Amino acid sequence: MSKKILLVDDSKTALMLEQLVLSAEPNYVIISAQDGQEAVEKAVAESPDLVLMDVVMPRMNGFEACKQLRNNKATCGIPVILVTTKGREEDVEAGFEHGCSDYLTKPISEHELVNMVKAYLGE
Amino acid sequence: MPHNKPIRIDDLNGQGDGLPDAQVPRNAADSDGIHAHTRRLQQRLAELQGKKCESSVKAHEGFIHTSRLFVALSQMNLASTQEEAITTITEILTNFIGTEQFACLTFREDQRQLECLFSMGVDEDRIAALELASEEMAALLRSEPQIGMSGCAGLSFSDLVAVVPLRWRDEPFGLIVILALLPQKNSLELWDYALCDLLSEHAAACISRKRIATEG
Numbered sequence: 056m057s058k059k060i061l062l063v064d065d066s067k068t069a070l071m072l073e074q075l076v077l078s079a080e081p082n083y084v085i086i087s088a089q090d091g092q093e094a095v096e097k098a099v100a101e102s103p104d105l106v107l108m109d110v111v112m113p114r115m116n117g118f119e120a121c122k123q124l125r126n127n128k129a130t131c132g133i134p135v136i137l138v139t140t141k142g143r144e145e146d147v148e149a150g151f152e153h154g155c156s157d158y159l160t161k162p163i164s165e166h167e168l169v170n171m172v173k174a175y176l177g178e
Numbered sequence: 179m180p181h182n183k184p185i186r187i188d189d190l191n192g193q194g195d196g197l198p199d200a201q202v203p204r205n206a207a208d209s210d211g212i213h214a215h216t217r218r219l220q221q222r223l224a225e226l227q228g229k230k231c232e233s234s235v236k237a238h239e240g241f242i243h244t245s246r247l248f249v250a251l252s253q254m255n256l257a258s259t260q261e262e263a264i265t266t267i268t269e270i271l272t273n274f275i276g277t278e279q280f281a282c283l284t285f286r287e288d289q290r291q292l293e294c295l296f297s298m299g300v301d302e303d304r305i306a307a308l309e310l311a312s313e314e315m316a317a318l319l320r321s322e323p324q325i326g327m328s329g330c331a332g333l334s335f336s337d338l339v340a341v342v343p344l345r346w347r348d349e350p351f352g353l354i355v356i357l358a359l360l361p362q363k364n365s366l367e368l369w370d371y372a373l374c375d376l377l378s379e380h381a382a383a384c385i386s387r388k389r390i391a392t393e394g
Contacts (some may be wrong), residue, residue: 068269142362161360162276165242
């Protein structure tokens with residue numbers, strides 16, 4: 056059974072890399088958004104199984120988008136992993152305060168990313 | 179003709195079981211020997227499984243690093259303006275290498291002094307200091323281009339993480355000075371040097387082509 060993953064990043068390079076890595080898994084359907092606002096809209100419309108989201112983005116950052124997803128009845132159950140360069144302790148704490156399920160820092164390790172994605176998708 | 183030769187583990191895995199032949203019990207009644215042999219085989223199997231896991235992780239990491247190189251190169255080629263070229267190079271430095279502070283300095287028309295084209299996380303005083311030392315840096319890079327200098331001998335910047343010389347049409351074009359890595363990144367790794375190498379070879383062409391297109 057295929058799983059839908061929403062990738063959110065304003066960086067084309069980061070988005071392309073994550074897409075490339077996750078596309079190697081045959082049962083993943085990848086959709087993407089380039090900022091927090093678009094992510095919230097797509098999450099409501101597409102009901103993904105998992106969201107991988109950057110923090111620093113235009114229009115709406117990842118923290119705010121995460122909070123909005125948690126406060127929406129339609130999206131509150133979707134796991135959100137923040138994938139960001141912001142690796143300081145206070146950033147990680149802020150991420151969890153805004154309701155993220157997990158926190159991954161860039162540069163990403165493919166092994167870590169795929170394992171985490173699989174764990175959240177129950178594989 | 180039937181093949182009567184007994185099959186040995188060596189024949190199955192092509193590498194042998196790691197046990198000297200003399201240790202393999204020839205007599206089935208020798209149960210102690212069989213148990214000892216079984217234990218050693220189990221041990222060997224566990225070792226091989228460990229190696230298999232290790233090589234699987236290595237293969238995965240190899241895949242992502244190659245993917246990084248592919249994405250970096252293709253995105254540099256896809257950038258259609260100088261602004262896009264700068265964004266792409268910045269993304270490669272932050273997202274792929276894990277840089278927190280850097281400056282890209284390019285040669286002025288006199289080909290002696292360098293000036294900052296773009297930077298991230300570096301204050302103005304530091305950039306001014308880099309530009310002041312640029313003649314010395316430029317001379318150093320002309321004579322001996324290198325990547326990953328941990329501190330530049332003869333310069334007052336002993337805390338540089340790396341200096342990536344940029345070349346265009348076989349001429350020195352400028353350099354990217356990495357001053358700090360992200361807190362979660364301890365040091366540059368082997369694959370980061372491959373990315374620095376890629377930037378060294380292609381970033382200048384990417385910026386130049388786009389600069390000509392933008393200005394021209």
